Amino acid sequence: MAETIVNRRIIMASRPSGMPGPENFSLEEVEEPLQPPTGVRLKTLFFSLDPYMRGxxxxxxxxxxxxxxGDVMEGGSVGEVIASADPAFSKGDxxxxxxxxxxxPVVKAKGLRKLDxxxxxxxxxxxxxxxxxMTAYTGLLNIGHPKAGETLVVAAASGAVGSAVGQIGKIKGCRVVGIAGGAEKTRYVREELGFDVALDHRAPDFAEQLKAACPQGIDIYFENVGGRVWDLVFPLLNDFARVPVCGLISQYNGFAPRAPELPSVPELMEQVLVKRLRxxxxxxSDFSAQQNEFLHDMAGWISSGQVKYREDVVDGLEKAVPAFIGLLQGRNFGKLLVRP
Known part of the structure; x- marks a missing residue:
């Protein structure tokens, strides 16, 4: 009898309305032949949890x-090959x-990349x-076009993308203002990552702090959040400011009502025109051709200590759902990974 293995997986059981809950997910166990007829069988070492998965x-x-x-929740992963039907991959890769x-999981060999x-x-x-x-690298450099002496503001600055954006901005000579949630995250952004200023968006006087932190206005705003943070950043944008829009995590579970004193869409578009905003x-994936350039530069910056990173690792497949819900509420601290 052929050897079998149990693959445990989390599927989307139903579509959420607003914030996902445990009822929208289900854990399945499926016994399958260890040796796949095509592709490779992996033992997952880590898989990623990211805000885009909510969309x-x-x-x-x-x-x-x-x-x-009924579909398996998707996302990136790192795995060890435990059985292969493809000669390009061997057990232990x-x-x-x-x-x-x-x-x-069983995965197609095409598209896999060996790691050292x-x-x-x-x-x-x-x-x-x-x-x-790579999102941080390509978005900031291709759309933000950072120049020495400019003010760069980064939303979700303690997260996997935002933390890299700010550090790359510092390498390029920008004055960097990071926005995060809570004292621990803002301390990390300022003291460990080296941002010039770190602001807590939960502070009652956040609007005043943001304005004081950007006395010359904002030249680049890397958008990860949307919502109230965007509303407060927008009036501070300088002429010819650039706004790479990477994510809108505050809006993924539905739109919150806007305050009546905020500019309407026509008024906002008028400012886009008058200020010549981008x-x-x-x-x-828009910039996939730059992957080798990104890997070369980022590996060098990590090696030299110019870029630091933090990982938030959760152990156990069962913990993936509460960890994902926490991610959408800003509870993670660093790149969120599951070690199943």
Whole structure:
């Protein structure tokens, strides 16, 4: 009898309305042959939890196909090959995959990338040397065009993307203001990552602090949050300011009502025109041709100590759902990973 293995996986059981809850997910266990007929069988070492996954749970047009009820929750992963039907991969290889929230998936060999554990911890392929790091690198450099002496403001500055954006901005000579939630995160952004200023968006006088921190206005705003933070940043944007729009995590679970004194869409567009602002949304795959350049530069900056990173690792597949809900509420601290 052929050897079998149990693959444990988390599926989307139903579409959420607003903030996802445990009822929108289900844990399945499926016994399967260890040796796949095609592709490779992995033992997942880490998988990533990212804000964009919330968007995949909604029905409707987007830049990627939505999940359907019954689908495995998707996302990047790092795994060890435990069985292979493809000669390009051998047992023991460590690979970067896109296999989602499961313990022992079968994946197609095409698209897998071998990792060298001697060069960097393999978990970094999901963080600072992976999609979040490349998102920061390509969005800031291609859309933000940072110049020495400019003021760069970064939302969600303690997160995987925002922390890299601010540090790259410092390398490029910018004055960097980070926005995060809570005293611990703002201390980390300022003291460990080296941002010039770190502000707590939960502070009652946040609006006044932001204005005081940007006496010459804002030249680049890296948008990860939207909502109230954007409302307060927008009036401070200088002529010809650039706004790479990477994420809108405050809006993923529904739109909060806006205060009546805030500018309407026509008024906002008037300011975009008058100030000649550049607002550009982007997806990291838009700049996939720059992957080798990114890996070279980022690895060098990490080696030299110019870029630091932090990981928030959760142990146990069962912990993925509460960790993901916490991510959408800003509870994580650093790049959020699950070690199933």
């Amino acid at each position: 995949r749970m909604d029905e409707g047009p987007s830049y990627a196909q939505a999940l359907s009820p 460590i690979v970067l995959a896109y296999s989602g929230w499961q313990t022992h 554990p001697s060069l960097a911890p393999v978990s970094t392929a999901l963080g600072v040397l992976g999609m979040p790091g 607002l550009q949304g982007f997806i990291v």
